[in-house]
Amino acid sequence: MTYPITPLFLLMNETNLLMNEFMEVSVLLFEEFETLDVFGPVEIFGRLQEQYKVKFYSLSGARISNSHGVSQDTLPLDSLNNRVDIFLIPGGYGTRKEVDNEELIKEIKTIAEKSQFVLTVCTGTSLLARTGLLDQKLATSNKRAFDWVITMGPQVNWQRKARWTVDGKFYTSSGVSAGMDMTLGFISDRHGYEFARNVANEVEYNWTEDKEEDPFYKLYEN
Amino acid sequence: MTYPITPLFLLMNETNLLMNEFMEVSVLLFEEFETLDVFGPVEIFGRLQEQYKVKFYSLSGARISNSHGVSQDTLPLDSLNNRVDIFLIPGGYGTRKEVDNEELIKEIKTIAEKSQFVLTVCTGTSLLARTGLLDQKLATSNKRAFDWVITMGPQVNWQRKARWTVDGKFYTSSGVSAGMDMTLGFISDRHGYEFARNVANEVEYNWTEDKEEDPFYKLYEN
Numbered sequence: 001m002t003y004p005i006t007p008l009f010l011l012m013n014e015t016n017l018l019m020n021e022f023m024e025v026s027v028l029l030f031e032e033f034e035t036l037d038v039f040g041p042v043e044i045f046g047r048l049q050e051q052y053k054v055k056f057y058s059l060s061g062a063r064i065s066n067s068h069g070v071s072q073d074t075l076p077l078d079s080l081n082n083r084v085d086i087f088l089i090p091g092g093y094g095t096r097k098e099v100d101n102e103e104l105i106k107e108i109k110t111i112a113e114k115s116q117f118v119l120t121v122c123t124g125t126s127l128l129a130r131t132g133l134l135d136q137k138l139a140t141s142n143k144r145a146f147d148w149v150i151t152m153g154p155q156v157n158w159q160r161k162a163r164w165t166v167d168g169k170f171y172t173s174s175g176v177s178a179g180m181d182m183t184l185g186f187i188s189d190r191h192g193y194e195f196a197r198n199v200a201n202e203v204e205y206n207w208t209e210d211k212e213e214d215p216f217y218k219l220y221e222n
Numbered sequence: 223m224t225y226p227i228t229p230l231f232l233l234m235n236e237t238n239l240l241m242n243e244f245m246e247v248s249v250l251l252f253e254e255f256e257t258l259d260v261f262g263p264v265e266i267f268g269r270l271q272e273q274y275k276v277k278f279y280s281l282s283g284a285r286i287s288n289s290h291g292v293s294q295d296t297l298p299l300d301s302l303n304n305r306v307d308i309f310l311i312p313g314g315y316g317t318r319k320e321v322d323n324e325e326l327i328k329e330i331k332t333i334a335e336k337s338q339f340v341l342t343v344c345t346g347t348s349l350l351a352r353t354g355l356l357d358q359k360l361a362t363s364n365k366r367a368f369d370w371v372i373t374m375g376p377q378v379n380w381q382r383k384a385r386w387t388v389d390g391k392f393y394t395s396s397g398v399s400a401g402m403d404m405t406l407g408f409i410s411d412r413h414g415y416e417f418a419r420n421v422a423n424e425v426e427y428n429w430t431e432d433k434e435e436d437p438f439y440k441l442y443e444n
Contacts, residue, residue, distance in 0.1 A: 035261050035265040039260075046291065054290055054291040070261070072293060174426055175425065204398050
């Protein structure tokens with residue numbers, strides 16, 4: 001009897017799946033986060049309860065709200081001491097203030113460095129860009145805010161036309177709804193296309209499957 | 223000098239706009255609501271702060287959560303004593319229990335009767351169907367759960383193939399993401415297509431503009 005040999009790097013990538021453990025999706029919140037940047041990806045990760053568990057974090061660990069009337073309990077970021085599986089950074093008007101919050105940017109850098117994956121949605125990319133960790137890496141962001149976001153990371157390899165980008169462990173998406181397309185793309189990369197397609201069908205989402213298909217970049221071109 | 227004569231019914235429909243007042247979007251929550259059913263429409267209404275104000279309600283008025291890790295503060299439903307502008311009813315696994323919650327169904331009926339508009343998302347249609355208010359009216363729901371939902375309202379004019387339906391003041395949508403298409407359709411009906419198209423562009427959402435275009439119904443056909 002023979003056994004197929006599985007390369008070690010494949011085993012390491014799939015450790016959580018093989019051990020039948022979920023990965024934690026650690027979602028960063030701050031005042032005036034964008035509602036759908038958060039709850040689009042949370043809908044997708046949240047329903048995959050055998051694979052993922054969503055938790056919300058903020059600098060203070062307090063309840064965080066936005067002007068859409070949304071409020072959410074959070075844990076303090078500094079309780080993320082050990083392994084960080086997936087770090088999700090949303091955008092929103094709050095980023096305009098938080099890019100200058102040195103304590104938060106420092107925490108984001110520390111957590112992103114030890115995260116297995118870092119996903120940013122919309123103007124959330126500006127916060128990650130401020131850490132310097134995206135320098136020389138592919139990234140995109142909200143199309144309306146693009147010219148502002150790129151000033152937060154002059155060394156980033158910005159892709160104006162992209163629904164989302166992947167560069168190593170960093171996934172970045174275009175504006176608001178694109179966070180769902182990116183999350184489904186992430187699910188596809190980890191669990192295969194058919195698995196992701198099934199999730200999209202379950203939530204009846206018109207998934208833009210091709211990360212280079214970006215119907216919105218032209219609207220806000222200079 | 224002459225003044226154009228505006229028919230009274232137009233003035234009444236547009237009273238809130240003319241008075242430069244926002245309409246309240248009263249969102250019903252219950253344990254195990256579906257995340258995106260709620261926060262997709264809330265993203266759209268929430269960003270239109272000159273026109274709409276989102277508030278969350280539940281039978282108990284407590285903080286309501288679901289298994290995606292989401293929690294949201296609510297006001298008690300019985301505090302909705304006066305005018306109700308827009309009543310939004312989401313779906314989710316919680317509906318399987320709540321269709322038998324007589325107190326909740328009675329409250330939903332009372333509020334829906336006095337609401338200017340009632341919008342249901344996904345299996346949220348089952349809760350409204352249970353009140354009898356949808357009898358003989360067009361309605362749709364989540365495609366996977368359709369055969370269960372229709373048992374909650376045998377006299378409803380169910381449309382299996384529909385992204386969303388409109389029948390008088392009642393808007394009902396297909397599953398999860400379709401709540402965003404319906405909300406943009408509602409915005410289009412009230413403020414015009416260009417206004418709604420602009421909102422879709424802002425959130426970079428691939429809006430299914432035609433309510434009869436439903437790519438998902440075939441997947442779960444009997």
